[in-house]
Amino acid sequence: MIDVNDIRHQFPTLHQEVNGHPLVYLDNGATTHKPQVVIDAISHYYEKLNSNIHRGVHFLSQQATDAYEASRETIRQHLNAQHLHEIIFTKGNTEAINLVANGFRQILQEGDEVLVSAMEHHSNIVPWQMACQSSSATLKVIPMDEMGVLDMDSYKNLLSDKTKVVAVNHISNALGTINPVKQMIQWAHEVGAAVLIDGAQAGPHCSIDVQDLDADFYCISGHKVYGPTGIGALYGKEEWLKKLPPYQGGGEMIATVSFDKTTYADLPHKFEAGTPNIAGGIALKTAIDWINQIGLDNIVSYEKELVDYATEELSKIEGIRFIGQAQEKAGVISFIVGDIHPYDMGMILDKLGVAVRTGHHCAQPVMDQFCIPGTVRASFAVYNTKEDVNRLVEGVIKAQTMLS
Amino acid sequence: MIDVNDIRHQFPTLHQEVNGHPLVYLDNGATTHKPQVVIDAISHYYEKLNSNIHRGVHFLSQQATDAYEASRETIRQHLNAQHLHEIIFTKGNTEAINLVANGFRQILQEGDEVLVSAMEHHSNIVPWQMACQSSSATLKVIPMDEMGVLDMDSYKNLLSDKTKVVAVNHISNALGTINPVKQMIQWAHEVGAAVLIDGAQAGPHCSIDVQDLDADFYCISGHKVYGPTGIGALYGKEEWLKKLPPYQGGGEMIATVSFDKTTYADLPHKFEAGTPNIAGGIALKTAIDWINQIGLDNIVSYEKELVDYATEELSKIEGIRFIGQAQEKAGVISFIVGDIHPYDMGMILDKLGVAVRTGHHCAQPVMDQFCIPGTVRASFAVYNTKEDVNRLVEGVIKAQTMLS
C-alpha cells in the first residue's frame, strides 16, 4: 500500500507554487522528481567520496569505485541480468540505443532489415536510420492501429530471415501502450533477430526481468526512475556485447594502447570509455533502492488507479479525444480537446500551475498517423494524487472555455 | 592573491582523515574536488527546478532551460567563443573527441593523414585510430624528446596537404608539458588541416581563448575544473560544426522525423541528442563562475609556486627521476624513484594519507617511450598547500626506505 503523503514529503520539488498555484506536476514521462535520499546521495558523493574511479590506488578512489560498482550490481538485480558485466552505464537511453545501433553498423549488410514500431521515440528511430544508411540495410515499420496498439499480424509478416534487429519500446511515451514485448522477442528470435527493448517508460512503471523476456538489449534512463540526469543503464546479453564493436574510444575501454595496435578491455569496460557520471551512477542505486523499498507492485497498482480515475474524469469533457486507447496502458494519458491546439491548452494549464507536456513528445510519426499537431500529455508518478487529477480536469475545462 | 585557507574551507571533501592521516589530495589531474557552491547548485537544481529542458512549455521546464542555457553562455564567455551555438554540451572530453572523430570518419579518405602527438591521453588516440581504420586514413605521431617536449621540426615535416586533422592536448596529463598549440594550429592551418585541442588539463590550469588560438575544436571536462562528473563542453567553429555529420540520433537533435526522412536541427542541438546531464550542465556554470571569481591568473601563479616548490623538494630525494621536464609545465609532477615500482610507491603513500595516481595515466605510449611501467603522479589544484607538498615528500622518503 502506498502512503502518498509520506511519499510526497520526500520530494522537495513538489512543494512549491507555480504562477500562484501549488504545483501539480504531470510531466513525469519527461522526467520524474527525485526523493531527498537521491539528492543526498549525490551531495554525499561530492562531499565525502569524490574521486575518479577504477584507475586509482588511493583510498577515495577505492571508495568511489566500490560505490559505483555496487550500483551496477543493484541494477543487475533490478533487471535480473545474469552477469554483472552485462550492465553498461550510459548517459541515458538515447546513448544506449546509439551504442547498440552504432555497433550494428558493422554487422548489418545490404538487404538486411531492421524493424522499429510506429510508436517509437525519436531516440529509437534515428539511430537505426543512421545505422541502416551507413550499412545499406532497410528500416521497416511495424504498424499500429487507431487505438495505438501494434498490429501483431503485420509484425509476424514483417519478420523474416532478413530481419536482423527489432527495436521496440516496452511502454510508449506518447500513448502509454504496453507492448507485448515478450511475445515479440520470441518471434524475433525464431528468425534469428536480436531485439532491443527501449525501457525508458517501463523503468518507472513496471517490473523488468530481462532473462524472462529474453531480451538481447534493454535500456533504462536514470532520470525517469527518480534518479539523476545524465545516467542510465544498458543491459546486453554477454554474447551480444562481446560481438558488438566498442562504441567510444578512450580511457578505461582499452587493455593496451600503442600507436600500432590497441586492444580493448573486457566487459563492461569495453563500452565505458572516459570518466563516467560517477555521482549519477552512485545515486542511481539510491533511486532504485528507493523504488524497491516502496515496491514496484505497489507503484503499479497505485498508478493504475490514478490513470483510471483520470481517464474517467477527463472522459466527461466534451470534445475530448484520447490518443492511445490500448487495453494495456501505463503512466500516460494523451489527449486533445476539440480543435484546440495542444500548445494553447498547455500554456493555460501552466498558468494554472498544472505542468503537462504538449507537442509531439519526440514521436512525430505517431502524430502524423493520427493527423494531429501533437497532444496534451499528462503522465503520472507515484507521488501524484487524485487531487492532482482534479486540478488537471478543472484546468482543461477552464482552458476549453477560454479558447473556444 | 590566493587565500588558500579560505579556499580549502569551501571544499568539504578535503577535511577528512584517510588511513588515520589528514587527507592530502594530489590526484587533481584525475578529478578535482568541488567547492560547496557547486554541490549546492546541484542540490538546488534537484530541489527547485528539476525538469526536462527545451521541450516543455511549463514553468519548471522553462526555469531549467534558462539555467542550462545560461551555463552555455558562461562557457562561451569563458572560452571566448564567438557564437553561443558553437558550444556543445558533452559527457566529458572522451565523448567530445569521439564526437569529432566520428564526424571525420565520413570526411577522411584513403591517403589522408591524422596527426596526434606522442603524449596524448588514450581518449585522444583511440577515437582517431577508429576513425582512421574505418576511413582508411593514416594515423601519424608527432614525436617528443626525452624532456617530454614535442619536436616542432618533426611536426613541421609531418604536416602536408595530406594532413586533415591534428589532435593535440594543450597540457599533457602524464607529463605536465604545455604544448605550443597556437603555433601548432597556425602551421596546421597553413596546410588546411583542422585542429582539435584536448583541453582536459588546460581547463583548470590556464586561461583559454579559442579565437586567439584559432582552434577548430577545443574541449574541456567539467569534473576537472571543480565541476560535476558526466558533463563537459566542446567548442567547435561554426563552419566545422555545420560540416560534421551529427553524432548520436535521438530527441532534440532533429527538426523533423518521419520514417522516410529525418532532418537535423540547428546547432547546437544537432549534436545534443537525448536528455542531457541537466544538473551537471547547470552546476558547471557555478564551477566556472567560482574559478573566475578567484581568477585564473591567480590560480596559475599560485599553482606554479606550488609545483616549483614540490619539484625543488622532491629533487633532494636520491634516485628520483622526473618524467617530463619541459620548461613550460603546469599542474603535474610525474616521477619514479630508483627502480621502485610506482604501484608499490602509490600504495604506501596512500597508507600515509597521500593520494597520488600511479600507472600509465592513460598515456601508455608515453610510458613505452620512457621504458617505464608507469610513474607516480602528483597533480595540483588551487586548494593544495606547501604542507601537502611536505607530506608528499616525507611519504616518498618513507616508501623508499620500506621498499629498498
Added chain:
Amino acid sequence: MASIQDIQQDIIDEFDMFEEWMGKYEHIIDLGKSLPLIEEQFKTKDNLIKGCQSRVWLHAQHKDGKVIYTADSDAIMTKGIIALLVRAFSEQKAQDIVEADTDFINQIGLKEQLSPTRANGLVSMVKQMKLYALAFQSQN
C-alpha cells in the same frame, strides 16, 4: 495611418487594462480570432517561420510604398501574438519598420507571460518582419 510608435502605445495602453494574466490571455485569444487570414496560396513552406510547437506562416508584400503583412498560425494564441505584430507593423513604410523600436513587447509584459519557446517564436517573428522590410527597402 497612425505611426508605429502610436500604435505601439495604443497596444501598451490596452494591455495595461488587464492586471491578471487571464485578461491578457483572453485579449490575445480575441486578437487571434480576428486576425485577417493569410490567403491559402501563401501558406507555403517558404513562408513558414521555424517556431516550436505551432506553425506560423507570414507573408509580406510591398504596395504603394507600404509593407503589408498577412499571417496565420494553427495555434490561436500564437495567432493572437502575430495579430499584435501585424497591427504594429503592417501598412507602414519599410524604412520605419526597419528602424522601429520593439520595446513595446517588453512593456506589455507579454514575454514574462509566455514560455521561452513562445517568446523565442515572438522574437523570430519580429526578426522575420524586419527582414522583409529590409528586403523591400533595399529594392528601392
Added chain:
Amino acid sequence: MASIQDIQQDIIDEFDMFEEWMGKYEHIIDLGKSLPLIEEQFKTKDNLIKGCQSRVWLHAQHKDGKVIYTADSDAIMTKGIIALLVRAFSEQKAQDIVEADTDFINQIGLKEQLSPTRANGLVSMVKQMKLYALAFQSQN
C-alpha cells in the same frame, strides 16, 4: 610437506603478529624479495595474469603428483602477495588445491589493506592457480 590448511594457519599466525599496516606491508615486501624467481623462459605472454598496474607471471608444472608454481612480478608488493600464495599452494596435490578454502586471505586482513584493484588481482591469481590445478587434475 605440511597441508594447505596448516600452511595457511601459519600465515595467519604470522600476520597476526603485526598490528599495524606497516608491519604487514614490510612483511609482504620481505616475502616479495625472497620469492624464488620464475625462469626467464616462462615469463611469456601466456603466463601473464591480467592484473592492473603491475605485471604478474605465473607458471605451473605437474611433477610427481604435485603442482609446482613459480611466479614473478615487476612490483615488489605484488611479488610478496604471490609469494604467499605460492607458499600456500605450491608442492601440493592438484586435488587439494582445487578444493582448498581460501579464506585465509580474508583472515590475514590483507584485502582491506589492499586497493580493490590489487585485491582483484589477488583474486585472479588464486583463480588462476586453481585453474592450473584443475587442468592437471583432469589430466589424470
